[in-house]
Structure formats: structure tokens, C-alpha cells
Amino acid sequence: MGVEDADSEARFITSWVCKVPPGKMALTGDVEIEGVFQHLEEILSRRRKREPLQLILGRWEFFGRDFFLEPGVLVPRQETEVLLEVSLQRLRVFGEKKLTGLDVGSGSGVICVTLLAEMDNLQMLAVDVAEKAVQVTEKNARHYGLSNRLRIYRGDFRVTAGWENMVFDFIVANPPYLSKEELVTAMPEVRDHEPQEALVGGETGTEHIEDLVWFSGDRLVPGGFLFFEFGYDQKERVVEIIEGDGRFEKCEIIRDLARIPRVAIARKRRTAGGETG
Numbered sequence: 377m378g379v380e381d382a383d384s385e386a387r388f389i390t391s392w393v394c395k396v397p398p399g400k401m402a403l404t405g406d407v408e409i410e411g412v413f414q415h416l417e418e419i420l421s422r423r424r425k426r427e428p429l430q431l432i433l434g435r436w437e438f439f440g441r442d443f444f445l446e447p448g449v450l451v452p453r454q455e456t457e458v459l460l461e462v463s464l465q466r467l468r469v470f471g472e473k474k475l476t477g478l479d480v481g482s483g484s485g486v487i488c489v490t491l492l493a494e495m496d497n498l499q500m501l502a503v504d505v506a507e508k509a510v511q512v513t514e515k516n517a518r519h520y521g522l523s524n525r526l527r528i529y530r531g532d533f534r535v536t537a538g539w540e541n542m543v544f545d546f547i548v549a550n551p552p553y554l555s556k557e558e559l560v561t562a563m564p565e566v567r568d569h570e571p572q573e574a575l576v577g578g579e580t581g582t583e584h585i586e587d588l589v590w591f592s593g594d595r596l597v598p599g600g601f602l603f604f605e606f607g608y609d610q611k612e613r614v615v616e617i618i619e620g621d622g623r624f625e626k627c628e629i630i631r632d633l634a635r636i637p638r639v640a641i642a643r644k645r646r647t648a649g650g651e652t653g
């Protein structure tokens with residue numbers, strides 16, 4: 377398997393080491409080349425080993441903001457921007473009302489940090505099993521001055537250690553959703569360089585989602601929202617899990633830019649008292 381879209385990546389790397397924006401390379405005459413070749417060689421030698429470019433550069437853009445990345449966290453995916461758009465659209469309906477949210481499996485923090493940066497009325501808790509994810513989420517939240525509205529815990533979300541009694545107006549997640557078999561056939565950048573616990577959702581891929589839905593049924597306030605991303609072929613199973621749970625209204629499925637069903641929205645049934653919205 378060769379590197380996907382190698383030409384445009386080569387152009388991107390060249391502009392990165394020359395510190396010239398990609399769109400301006402053709403218009404730029406003289407470029408300061410002190411150290412450029414050494415930097416280029418460092419990047420290329422890691423890239424030859426199929427390390428993802430985003431991890432080599434140590435930062436990447438997501439939803440219009442730059443995020444620090446380090447080996448040990450998932451590289452943010454473009455599909456996840458759909459999850460952000462959908463979540464923001466639904467949460468903005470509540471206007472200025474103070475809302476408390478949970479980001480399950482925060483990774484680099486792209487989801488919780490973006491939501492907090494976009495909406496002043498949110499407080500969030502982020503949880504991840506990986507120590508590196510907790511560190512990188514903290515770093516990104518600090519960079520954007522959002523630490524005062526974010527608490528971060530390391531651990532399995534199902535255990536809730538340290539936040540046993542909390543309930544949420546919304547829960548958002550980009551859960552691991554590959555099957556074990558899919559990981560074996562994934563591109564080397566993914567298979568060999570991204571953490572398995574960030575990718576594999578169980579034997580069939582949807583086991584983690586089953587736990588997330590069950591957990592959210594307990595932890596959402598009546599009328600609270602669960603938003604999550606899922607795999608390209610998991611729509612039927614996702615609908616079955618949510619509707620089979622019985623605590624949610626009919627679930628909604630949103631497609632990504634490639635028209636692939638990608639995001640689920642499940643609203644917890646409203647019962648008398650204490651509801652959101």
C-alpha cells in the first residue's frame with residue numbers, strides 16, 4: 377500500500393519546512409533555506425516508516441483551530457467535524473442556558489475544546505483511558521484558555537471514578553468503532569501508529585457503542601442529548617442499539633460529506649420534572 381495522495385502531501389511538507397503557506401508557494405521567490413534540508417530529511421525519514429504526517433508535525437487543524445498532537449493520541453479525522461456541526465446546531469437551540477456536557481474518549485481534545493471555544497455557556501468533563509490523551513487534552517484546553525470550564529479524568533468512562541454522581545445535559549463521543557478484523561487491514565499509518573484502544577470498538581466494532589448508549593441512558597438528564605460518530609456500515613446496528621434501549625426517543629442519523637451515515641443523535645425521553653429544553 378502506497379501513501380495516499382502523496383503528491384499533495386509532498387507539496388504540503390515542502391511549504392511547511394519553508395514556512396510558506398501552501399497556496400503561496402508558487403508566488404514566493406526567495407526562501408530562507410537555512411536548516412530546511414535537515415528538517416525535510418527528518419520529516420521524510422519518519423514518513424517513510426508510515427508515521428502519520430499529523431503526528432510528525434505535532435499539530436493539525438480541526439474545525440478552524442490548530443491542535444497539538446502527540447504519538448499516543450488519535451489523529452483528528454475530517455468526518456468528526458460533522459459530529460461537531462451537528463452537536464453545535466442542537467446545543468445552540470438552548471440559547472444562553474448553562475449546560476454541562478461529557479466528552480467520552482477525548483483523545484487530543486478536539487471535541488471538548490472546540491465545543492467550549494464555540495459556546496461560552498458550556499461546562500464540560502472529558503474522560504479518556506489513555507494518559508497521553510489526558511495530557512494532550514489538557515494542553516489544548518490551556519492553549520485556548522478554556523481550562524476553567526473543563527475537568528479531565530483519566531479512566532474507563534464506565535467506572536466514573538471521581539465523578540460518580542454527575543449527570544449531563546449532553547454526552548458527545550467519537551468512540552472506537554473498528555472491528556478487530558478491520559484494524560488488521562487498515563493502512564499502516566493507522567494500524568501501526570495509532571493506539572489500538574482509540575480504534576477498536578470490540579470484536580464486531582459496535583460493542584463500545586453499546587456501552588456508550590447504555591451508560592448515556594443512565595447519565596443524561598431527561599431530554600438530554602447523546603451525539604456520537606460511528607462506522608460507515610454500522611447505521612442499522614446503531615439504530616437497533618438506541619431504539620432497543622427504550623430510554624431514548626427515535627434516533628436521528630446524519631450523513632457526512634460523502635453521504636455516508638456517520639453521526640447518531642439520540643434524545644433521552646422527557647419525563648416529568650428536571651428536563652433540558
Ligand SMILES: C[S@@+](CC[C@H](N)C(=O)[O-])C[C@H]1O[C@@H](n2cnc3c(N)ncnc32)[C@H](O)[C@@H]1O
Pocket residue numbers: 449450451452453456480481482483484485486487503504505506509531532533534549550551552553573574575
Ligand atoms: C476514536 S478516539 C477519539 C479521540 C477524539 N475524541 C477524536 O475525535 O479525535 C477514541 C478515544 O476513546 C478512548 N477510549 C477508549 N476506550 C475508552 C474507555 N473505555 N473509557 C474512556 N476512554 C476510552 C481512547 O483512548 C481514544 O482517545
